Amino acid sequence: MKSAVIVFPGINRERDMARALKLVSGREPAMLWHADTELPAGTDLVVIPGGFSYGDYLRCGAIAARAPIMDAVRAFAQNGGLVLAVCNGFQIACESGLLPGVLMRNTQLRFICRDVYLRVERSDTPFTRGYNAGQVIRVPVAHGEGNYVADGPTIARLEGEGRVLFRYSSPDGIINPNWNHNGAMNGIAGIINDHGNVVGMMPHPENHVEAVMGRTDGRGLFAGLVDHFKQAA
Amino acid sequence: MGMKARVTVTLKSGILDPQGKAIEGALGSLGVSGVVSVRQGKVFDIEIEGADRAGAEAALKSAAEKLLANTVIENYRIELTG
Numbered sequence: 001m002k003s004a005v006i007v008f009p010g011i012n013r014e015r016d017m018a019r020a021l022k023l024v025s026g027r028e029p030a031m032l033w034h035a036d037t038e039l040p041a042g043t044d045l046v047v048i049p050g051g052f053s054y055g056d057y058l059r060c061g062a063i064a065a066r067a068p069i070m071d072a073v074r075a076f077a078q079n080g081g082l083v084l085a086v087c088n089g090f091q092i093a094c095e096s097g098l099l100p101g102v103l104m105r106n107t108q109l110r111f112i113c114r115d116v117y118l119r120v121e122r123s124d125t126p127f128t129r130g131y132n133a134g135q136v137i138r139v140p141v142a143h144g145e146g147n148y149v150a151d152g153p154t155i156a157r158l159e160g161e162g163r164v165l166f167r168y169s170s171p172d173g174i175i176n177p178n179w180n181h182n183g184a185m186n187g188i189a190g191i192i193n194d195h196g197n198v199v200g201m202m203p204h205p206e207n208h209v210e211a212v213m214g215r216t217d218g219r220g221l222f223a224g225l226v227d228h229f230k231q232a233a
Numbered sequence: 234m235g236m237k238a239r240v241t242v243t244l245k246s247g248i249l250d251p252q253g254k255a256i257e258g259a260l261g262s263l264g265v266s267g268v269v270s271v272r273q274g275k276v277f278d279i280e281i282e283g284a285d286r287a288g289a290e291a292a293l294k295s296a297a298e299k300l301l302a303n304t305v306i307e308n309y310r311i312e313l314t315g
Contacts, residue, residue: 085292102305
């Protein structure tokens with residue numbers, strides 16, 4: 001799996017992401033700068049990592065979404081290329097029009113940095129095939145603006161088409177407001193676009209991929225992607 | 234010769250504004266009475282060269298649509314002030 005990680009000024013999770021990609025795929029990702037205008041030939045997966053691009057000025061992800069490299073990322077996605085957008089990456093993907101909706105300030109106004117439980121809603125996508133539908137995984141979050149909001153018709157469409165991939169849940173997979181730390185609509189932690197090739201999620205699977213991190217729950221996402229490309233080859 | 238403009242960006246009605254709610258609570262605890270609700274927005278003061286008002290309005294609309302506002306959740310208002 002040939003991956004590329006996009007780096008914007010103020011991004012700070014790109015090395016965690018690169019480490020996870022190298023660990024699971026055995027291949028160093030290409031690191032691309034915001035001012036680059038094209039992706040390396042043969043790129044399978046583009047990852048937009050977490051951080052605080054452009055200091056979160058204006059709106060989280062707003063300025064990164066208009067950076068030169070994003071034209072190449074949009075074209076890649078339009079051609080069916082797989083894009084994984086995590087945390088600030090999710091915010092950037094929403095701002096750039098790759099995904100619907102927006103990430104608003106957490107309802108209780110605090111920056112939250114801790115592990116959360118996610119229920120994996122589907123296992124039939126390249127991003128979630130490493131899990132079983134209904135499986136609960138534990139991964140960290142670190143965000144102040146992770147509260148997913150979209151208008152009624154958009155939420156109805158996401159739910160109706162099964163495009164919510166991850167939902168904040170209890171350790172037993174129960175969805176209720178007590179386990180929804182940021183107030184996201186319907187407990188939405190991660191979604192997929194209508195063509196099934198762009199995923200955005202607030203939690204950080206890349207931070208739970210090896211024993212030294214305490215847990216390996218995030219590894220299934222990367223392992224699933226690697227399997228997807230192996231099978232395609 | 235130039236013009237001044239102000240673009241005001243506000244949250245659409247129905248979008249929850251946690252910051253506005255916090256400010257609302259703080260005003261209550263300060264004893265400011267009669268405040269029913271607070272919604273927080275943004276103001277951009279922009280200077281534009283030349284005197285072509287129609288051109289300036291088009292540029293400001295483009296700025297608001299492309300960057301200043303996220304029209305999923307926000308409305309904007311453009312005023313050319315001088």
